[in-house]
Amino acid sequence: MLSSSSKAVRHLFEGILLLRAQRLLWSDFTIPSTLRLSPFLKVLLEPIQSRNTFERVELGLHEALINAVKHGNLNDSGKVLRVRRIITPNWLIWQIQDEGDGVPFESRNYSLPQELDAYSGRGLFLIYQCFDDVRWSRRGNRLQLACKRKFDIND
Numbered sequence: 524m525l526s527s528s529s530k531a532v533r534h535l536f537e538g539i540l541l542l543r544a545q546r547l548l549w550s551d552f553t554i555p556s557t558l559r560l561s562p563f564l565k566v567l568l569e570p571i572q573s574r575n576t577f578e579r580v581e582l583g584l585h586e587a588l589i590n591a592v593k594h595g596n597l598n599d600s601g602k603v604l605r606v607r608r609i610i611t612p613n614w615l616i617w618q619i620q621d622e623g624d625g626v627p628f629e630s631r632n633y634s635l636p637q638e639l640d641a642y643s644g645r646g647l648f649l650i651y652q653c654f655d656d657v658r659w660s661r662r663g664n665r666l667q668l669a670c671k672r673k674f675d676i677n678d
Contacts, residue, residue, distance in 0.1 A: 549609040556596040560588050573673040583653025586646045587619050595621025616669040625663030
């Protein structure tokens, strides 16, 4: 039997966990590896209230998803993408994971390619420009993208 002080501490702890759960919302999605991303992008962008943030994040998410399909899953429609959307009071976060071998550490470059007519290299630059925080998993096949929440619809 718990003492009254132990019950109070347990009740307080449970209250804190409940409060945190209410303030942190996440959704998990698993989609086929395809370049038909427009309907899925709309779902991922639903919580964004700011027009400027919406446009910026839409571009960055689109690039990240295309990279995951093309470079991670090598356009293999038998593979899937896993995306987690996390909403906190101050941040909107997306974690995109493909089934590939991952981007090597030295290739996680976010500068423009030197050659103007380079075939690739602009996608990562755009991703880094579109988000306030970009993080890679150690293996390099999961990308976490975050932007600060803005609540003004008219910005």
